Amino acid sequence: MCGSFNSFVFNHRTDEYDNCAENRARFAVEAVRAVLRQSSEISIAYKLTVRQEEPHYGNAGVVESELEIFVPMLVGAGVTSFHVTLANHSSLEDTIPPANHPYFKEQGCFLKFCDEVRQYTDKPITGVGGLTQPDFVEQQLASGRISCAAMSRQLLADPEWPNKVAAGQIKDIHRCVRCNKKCLGGLQQHQGTHCIYEKG
Incomplete structure (x- = not known):
């Protein structure tokens, strides 16, 4: 739901929830605040789906150039960590890429999105994308590139x-x-x- 509201591919509203990145982020911000109103002690791990445009992969979520708007707004709403991955609502072979994927074939294939999110927050970031090798995973954790590895x-x-x-x-x-x-x-x-x- 949040990913669909965030995306101008799916969000064709003409009210306060569309027309610009700030408005498309509104639903997610309000959802986070609503959760925190019920329990101010809860941690909010937000799945931040990023849409890649060149080449195009994924349709929902946030286009890379909008992260500088979305990330601070979500942190301000109370998000305590991010799970960063390629946007969904697309081919599952793209969001769960096989080893022979034409673009996302390398281990850690989605970690570049974590790098982009890191520019706008110091909150913990969970990375994903074909992670299998212990040495590689340890390097990403030790460098601070990610705080947690999802596999x-x-x-x-x-x-x-x-x-x-x-x-x-x-x-x-x-x-x-x-x-x-x-x-x-x-x-x-x-x-x-x-x-x-x-x-x-």
Whole structure:
């Protein structure tokens, strides 16, 4: 809902919720404030979806040049952290890119959006995008580029990833190969979200 209001691709309103970036951010700002009115102690982790224009990927969310408007407004409303990723409401193969994606094929493929958001806030940022290799993830965390790493497909491939990393059992990790066969494929076929490594 917030992503649709934020996007001029979807938001064609002609009232106080459209016409400029400040107005398109209004719904998200009001939603955050409404939550905080019910519980001022709660932490607000906001999923900030970013739409890329050159080349074009994603339709909802915030275009990159508008981050300087949206991020401070959301922080001012009470957002305490951001989960940054490519905008949704587009092809799922773009927002959950396979290893052979024409543009987002590299590990950490969406972290560049975190870099852009970081210019406008010192709040914690969660990064995502084909994260699998412990050394790479550690580098991103140690550098402060991200505060948290989200890796849904990798944890489907090996739920013990954090424990194996902590124990130094790196070679024993089942690495996500980003094939999307059983995770995204299972989701699209209404068969549940699974992994090719699962037995049975």
